[in-house]
Amino acid sequence: MTDPARSELVVRAADSTIVSLFDTRARLHPARVAVQAGASRTTYRDLEERSRRAAGLLAAAGVGRGDRVGLLSENRPEYLEILLAAWRLGAIVACQSMRASDEELAACLDLVAPAVTVASERADARYDLRSRSGERIVLGTAYEQGLASADPWTQPSAADAEDVAVIIYTSGTTGLPKGACISHRAEVVRSMATRAELASRPTTRSSRGRRCTTWARSTTR
Numbered sequence: 001m002t003d004p005a006r007s008e009l010v011v012r013a014a015d016s017t018i019v020s021l022f023d024t025r026a027r028l029h030p031a032r033v034a035v036q037a038g039a040s041r042t043t044y045r046d047l048e049e050r051s052r053r054a055a056g057l058l059a060a061a062g063v064g065r066g067d068r069v070g071l072l073s074e075n076r077p078e079y080l081e082i083l084l085a086a087w088r089l090g091a092i093v094a095c096q097s098m099r100a101s102d103e104e105l106a107a108c109l110d111l112v113a114p115a116v117t118v119a120s121e122r123a124d125a126r127y128d129l130r131s132r133s134g135e136r137i138v139l140g141t142a143y144e145q146g147l148a149s150a151d152p153w154t155q156p157s158a159a160d161a162e163d164v165a166v167i168i169y170t171s172g173t174t175g176l177p178k179g180a181c182i183s184h185r186a187e188v189v190r191s192m193a194t195r196a197e198l199a200s201r202p203t204t205r206s207s208r209g210r211r212c213t214t215w216a217r218s219t220t221r
Contacts, residue, residue, distance in 0.1 A: 017159045017184040019087040023048065035077045042077055047084070054085035055153035057146045061116045061135045065090030065158045068167070070109055070117035072096040072127070078139050082118050087165060087184070090158030091115075094167040094179070098123060107176040108169055161185040 022044075026034075030045035042050075063069060069086045071093050073079055086093045094112040096105060105127055109117070116135045119127075124138045137143060159165070165184045169177035182190075 015161050016188060017087065017157060017161055017163070018165060018187055019084055019157045019159060021188065022084060023157075035080060037077050040077070047077075047080065049152065050147060051081045051084035051088065052152035052154065053147045053150045054081045055088040056150040057137070058082075058085055058091070058116060059089055059153060060150065061137070063089055063091050063115050067091045067115040068094050068112040070094050070096055070112065070114035071119075072098065072105070072117065072123040072129070073120035073139060074098055074122065076120065076139070078120075078143070083166075085153070087159050088153050088155075088157050090160075090163060092164045092167060092181075095169075097169065097177075098126075100177070102127065104177055108179070111179050112167055159184060161188075 026044040026048040030048075031043055033041045034044040034047045035042040058069065063086065067089075069082065069091050071079065071082055083093055092112075094108070094114060096108055100108065109129075114134055116137060117129055118137045118139065119129055121138060121140045123129075124136070129136055137146070161184050163184060164181040165187050166182050167179045168182065169179055171177065
């Protein structure tokens with residue numbers, strides 16, 4: 001590779017966002033498994049399609065660039081869909097903790113003033129989200145019906161590399177939790193550092209002999 005080509009590659013990499021990197025992977029390997037949860041498997045093609053429909057669902061609810069989307073759920077495939085969907089719109093995902101007390105959750109939501117809050121069925125039953133979360137989307141049957149009727153988001157991602165991707169929260173040991181903003185670029189660098197620390201390679205195999213990549217968005221405090 002020539003020096004100019006190498007320099008161009010570095011510049012392009014520096015401008016990457018999480019969703020642009022995902023879309024590249026989906027374009028190159030659409031039939032590969034992107035997410036496995038128990039016996040359920042989702043390919044890159046299907047995850048891209050569902051995230052585009054979820055983006056259309058969020059956009060119809062009024063979410064746009066710079067808006068916050070509250071997300072309160074246990075780990076599940078839909079968590080990734082909402083992350084990707086929000087980033088397609090240039091929105092920021094405020095990741096709430098399922099371990100938060102009512103007071104802590106109220107403070108965290110008040111801090112970010114989400115345009116929409118997405119919650120799992122368990123979280124919706126556990127917390128009263130009506131007064132502080134703007135519009136509410138509950139994962140499950142209603143969410144699946146919304147996806148089925150939503151227009152897929154086909155426009156390019158509105159996010160830039162330095163835009164905030166997620167808001168996570170401090171432990172609140174000296175008071176209520178405080179938000180920490182993490183950009184797309186920082187998340188990409190952090191994932192690269194994690195891969196280097198774990199010495200993972202594309203040929204890494206699970207204990208059952210399958211090729212795998214492990215990913216998790218921390219929602220605990």
